[in-house]
Amino acid sequence: MRKRYGTVQAVRDVSFSIERGEVFAFLGPNGAGKTTTVRMLCTLTRPSGGHASVAGFDVARQPKAVRRRIGLVFQEPTLDDRLTAEQNLRFHAVLYHVPAAQVEERIGRVLRLVALEDRRHHLVSTFSGGMARRLEIARGMLHTPAVLFLDEPTVGLDPQTRALVWEDVLRLRREEQVTIFLTTHYMDEAEYADRLAIIDHGQIVATGTPDELKRQVGTDTVGLVTADNPAAAARLEAAGFRLRRGEDHLVVFAEDGEALVPRLIETAGVRVRTVHVHRPTLDDVFLHYTGRQIRDEHAERALPPRARARMARRR
Amino acid sequence: MSATALDLPGRPLADERESLAEELRTVGMVWEREAIRFFRTRARVLSSFVQPILFLFVLGYGMSTLVGSTAGFDFKKFLFPGIVAMTVMSTALSSAISIVWDREFGFLREMLVAPVSRTALVAGKTLGGASIAAVQGTIMLALAPLIGVHLTPLVVIEVIGMELLMAVSLTAFGVFVASHIRRMEGFSVVMQLLLFPMLFLSGALFPLSGLPGWLTVLTRINPLTYAVAPLRSVVFAAQHMPPAAAAKFTSSVTLFGHTLSNAACIGITCAFAVAFATLAVAGFGQPD
Numbered sequence: 001m002r003k004r005y006g007t008v009q010a011v012r013d014v015s016f017s018i019e020r021g022e023v024f025a026f027l028g029p030n031g032a033g034k035t036t037t038v039r040m041l042c043t044l045t046r047p048s049g050g051h052a053s054v055a056g057f058d059v060a061r062q063p064k065a066v067r068r069r070i071g072l073v074f075q076e077p078t079l080d081d082r083l084t085a086e087q088n089l090r091f092h093a094v095l096y097h098v099p100a101a102q103v104e105e106r107i108g109r110v111l112r113l114v115a116l117e118d119r120r121h122h123l124v125s126t127f128s129g130g131m132a133r134r135l136e137i138a139r140g141m142l143h144t145p146a147v148l149f150l151d152e153p154t155v156g157l158d159p160q161t162r163a164l165v166w167e168d169v170l171r172l173r174r175e176e177q178v179t180i181f182l183t184t185h186y187m188d189e190a191e192y193a194d195r196l197a198i199i200d201h202g203q204i205v206a207t208g209t210p211d212e213l214k215r216q217v218g219t220d221t222v223g224l225v226t227a228d229n230p231a232a233a234a235r236l237e238a239a240g241f242r243l244r245r246g247e248d249h250l251v252v253f254a255e256d257g258e259a260l261v262p263r264l265i266e267t268a269g270v271r272v273r274t275v276h277v278h279r280p281t282l283d284d285v286f287l288h289y290t291g292r293q294i295r296d297e298h299a300e301r302a303l304p305p306r307a308r309a310r311m312a313r314r315r
Numbered sequence: 316m317s318a319t320a321l322d323l324p325g326r327p328l329a330d331e332r333e334s335l336a337e338e339l340r341t342v343g344m345v346w347e348r349e350a351i352r353f354f355r356t357r358a359r360v361l362s363s364f365v366q367p368i369l370f371l372f373v374l375g376y377g378m379s380t381l382v383g384s385t386a387g388f389d390f391k392k393f394l395f396p397g398i399v400a401m402t403v404m405s406t407a408l409s410s411a412i413s414i415v416w417d418r419e420f421g422f423l424r425e426m427l428v429a430p431v432s433r434t435a436l437v438a439g440k441t442l443g444g445a446s447i448a449a450v451q452g453t454i455m456l457a458l459a460p461l462i463g464v465h466l467t468p469l470v471v472i473e474v475i476g477m478e479l480l481m482a483v484s485l486t487a488f489g490v491f492v493a494s495h496i497r498r499m500e501g502f503s504v505v506m507q508l509l510l511f512p513m514l515f516l517s518g519a520l521f522p523l524s525g526l527p528g529w530l531t532v533l534t535r536i537n538p539l540t541y542a543v544a545p546l547r548s549v550v551f552a553a554q555h556m557p558p559a560a561a562a563k564f565t566s567s568v569t570l571f572g573h574t575l576s577n578a579a580c581i582g583i584t585c586a587f588a589v590a591f592a593t594l595a596v597a598g599f600g601q602p603d
Contacts, residue, residue: 044428064333064430074421076424077421079421079425080348080352083348083351091344095429095431097340
């Protein structure tokens with residue numbers, strides 16, 4: 001999949017491709033253009049330039065063909081909470097042309113995927129925010145889409161529920177072989193992705209696997225506190241390690257810090273008191289490419305999604 | 316996924332159209348949802364009967380003493396078909412609130428992004444609301460014996476047919492209005508503003524003959540007028556009405572000096588229904 005956009009301020013010249021079966025994360029702060037990109041890929045907003053194809057169909061010229069092959073989970077809830085979970089799914093099955101003979105089986109399957117079988121006949125109004133979100137993910141999978149789009153699937157959920165949602169997502173990828181495209185501004189979540197793109201001010205600033213990106217900004221560092229730092233430093237340097245001497249510790253730069261720990265201890269030749277391996281985080285990556293930290297920008301995100309959705313509509 | 320935008324000219328359009336069967340299935344599902352939701356809110360079911368019953372008994376008995384009866388036919392009997400029409404009308408118009416509700420709670424999006432036509436969605440909404448309204452109107456018929464109105468099975472069937480037609484037209488109108496309203500409160504206000512003038516100017520509550528000119532004009536541009544008249548004349552046809560009563564409590568509508576037949580009224584109502592449905596489809600799902 002390739003796409004280029006010429007003019008829109010929201011998304012400038014974004015180009016990327018996703019492999020079948022990948023979990024691909026779009027990481028960036030609010031207003032970076034994540035949702036706009038998703039909307040264009042889902043044929044909800046027409047690109048003002050360039051082109052994109054999803055599951056082999058052009059988003060501008062064959063929007064319905066695209067929509068039949070994608071599942072969508074929006075930031076704001078889109079369930080009918082006066083219907084039961086099953087009624088919501090049944091409605092969706094018809095709208096997405098799931099053959100009548102398969103509806104029953106698919107509903108059972110997607111409810112199992114998100115562990116909500118026992119809630120099948122409950123009204124959605126009795127669901128917690130996390131359960132509703134997981135039901136929406138199940139609904140997005142009901143018509144066996146080739147690509148599942150999740151726009152900020154975990155926003156406003158507590159950490160435990162976020163973990164559950166991620167379990168669901170990874171299980172989907174494993175059991176349904178679906179390609180998953182998701183947006184997030186949580187660094188720790190982007191780590192779960194096979195590959196990710198960092199987007200800022202409507203432009204992709206970096207693309208790659210989490211490890212690749214982290215390697216681009218620097219190597220691992222291993223902090224050592226030993227019984228005799230100068231002696232250890234001398235031996236390590238003699239063995240070819242790059243290091244920096246701190247006041248009461250040594251910092252060794254290495255490609256794969258964790259794997260190196262045993263050799264470092266052996267080479268140091270003195271008693272090692274503490275070892276601290278630091279890998280660059282995606283936060284370091286974001287900082288490296290944008291000069292800012294993503295965490296600073298999300299104070300208002302603490303509100304639950306429904307409240308935010310309402311606020312957005314009231315504006 | 317590979318970039319295939321360039322090698323597609325042969326196959327794109329077949330996949331862009333829905334088959335009729337898929338469209339009908341969508342209509343049925345949207346219809347079913349409207350029904351499930353309506354009957355789940357019992358308060359709404361009951362409250363939609365309160366006003367018509369109040370009008371029928373309070374206004375009916377009150378006015379009967381003033382108007383008096385002509386050869387055994389009184390105002391209550393005249394009013395009865397109008398009250399049935401009123402029940403259909405208020406239920407049909409208010410059923411469109413589900414669209415505002417859907418927008419408020421996000422479900423409208425679930426429908427609009429699906430690979431289905433807006434026509435199918437509007438048809439489902441309209442038929443769903445219309446069926447509910449027709450059911451409500453038909454339940455009102457159970458009060459006929461209390462008023463002394465005689466009904467035969469054939470009359471009931473004819474009345475149900477008229478109710479459905481009227482309900483489709485009014486629900487489509489409601490859907491059209493609701494598509495342009497963003498807030499629930501706004502919907503209630505607009506519906507109250509529409510409901511009472513349309514009701515009072517429809518002939519549901521008093522005969523349309525011998526009115527002052529300006530009032531006659533207003534009643535004749537009211538779409539509901541052409542639905543109430545045939546509904547009433549179908550009911551009246553089953554009553555023993557002496558000529559004096561028929562002249563006083565007229566059920567017919569005149570337009571440009573011609574008395575319209577039932578068929579003509581039904582034709583006009585159909586035309587309104589088609590027009591409103593077209594407007595509803597055009598207005599449905601406009602972006603916020």
